[in-house]
Amino acid sequence: MSCPSATLVVWTSAWLHGAAAADDVLDALQIWAELHEVVADDDGTATALDLPGPDEMPAAPAMLLAALRRTQAGDGRLVLPVPGDTRGLGGNGPLSATAVRAGQAMVLPEAGLGIVPRLVADQVIRWTVFDHPEITPPEHIPLGEAEHALAGAMREAASTLVDLDVARERPNVRKDIESVMAAQPTPLWPAGMPARSLRVLQRAAEVAAILEVAAGDSPGGAMSASATRGREEALRPLLDAVRRARCAAVDEAVRVLGEHANKSR
Incomplete structure (x- = not known):
């Protein structure tokens, strides 16, 4: 068993390295829900990444991939936080709180971004993108x-x-x-x-x-x-x-x- 964030981490990393096509990433996400949508957590992040803000119509995940390409995001890391253990999320804040509720997140330390999925309706997952420059890479576990x-x-x-x-x-x-x-x-x-x-x-x-x-x-x-x-x-x-x-x-x-x-x- 895995989780949507693990799928996104592995496939986007493969895609950014040229080992997978963008359509491959999008197809791999379908195992978790029929529809995926993307928003930024705040208007500043939305403007910087050219994504819809929290009060706007969500975008398709292809726009998220385009944003990661533009920011030269680097490899993602999987974080599976629980209450009392939010290592890898850069301390307290909206990213940590949302990730703990979801029990998962993808973080991109080089870009200072965190991405958290949430099931918002039957067969609909919304990915929220957080700008959080204080993100430190999670502990590497051999x-x-x-x-x-x-x-x-x-x-x-x-x-x-x-x-x-x-x-x-x-x-x-x-x-x-x-x-x-x-x-x-x-x-x-x-x-x-x-x-x-x-x-x-x-x-x-x-x-x-x-x-x-x-x-x-x-x-x-x-x-x-x-x-x-x-x-x-x-x-x-x-x-x-x-x-x-x-x-x-x-x-x-x-x-x-x-x-x-x-x-x-």
């Missing part, structure tokens, strides 16, 4: 380190299911996990997408599915407040490992695709 941590998280997730009595509460827990996995979109990736990144994204999806089932209320009744808190505390480190693995996998994909494109020139 893929090997993230993969190792994720492997540990997979073992811990299985143990957590037992400790939290999820298997007893949900007799069909395996089917529940399979259902969560089956419900997730299958993103398209550029040619040359590194196998290791794909493997880590897949493993992250598997752990996330286990944790989603583990986090759910037991069938037949709501959990007590103390039980809910205990469950959240037990799962939080595992969720962090999933976030870190996804960001590391996307970073590695951007690096590899960019290197391959540069060598082929």
Whole structure:
């Protein structure tokens, strides 16, 4: 499982390096929604990037690609923020607040831009562009380190299911996990997408599915407040490992695709 921001990061980076066409980027986004639209967060950003402002009719995502080309934006980075952890978003502000609500963002540190998707209607995603010069690149996480941590998280997730009595509460827990996995979109990736990144994204999806089932209320009744808190505390480190693995996998994909494109020139 991935997310719209991961798709945009990987495909726009491939496109900016000449390894994909603009239509390829737009086609890859269709897995997440039938319609994508773009606005700037404020009028100043709208003027600078030649995008519609917050009170204007949204533009097609092709205008966003054109803006990134004009600004020589450089490679994007995936950020998956949660309350209390907004690293890579340049501190507090509209970008951080919006990204935390969405749980994701694409940042372009060289251009000082952040882009956050939001589902505004059925099958409609609106991408809001923020001008934020204080953006600092997110922490680089080596893929090997993230993969190792994720492997540990997979073992811990299985143990957590037992400790939290999820298997007893949900007799069909395996089917529940399979259902969560089956419900997730299958993103398209550029040619040359590194196998290791794909493997880590897949493993992250598997752990996330286990944790989603583990986090759910037991069938037949709501959990007590103390039980809910205990469950959240037990799962939080595992969720962090999933976030870190996804960001590391996307970073590695951007690096590899960019290197391959540069060598082929």
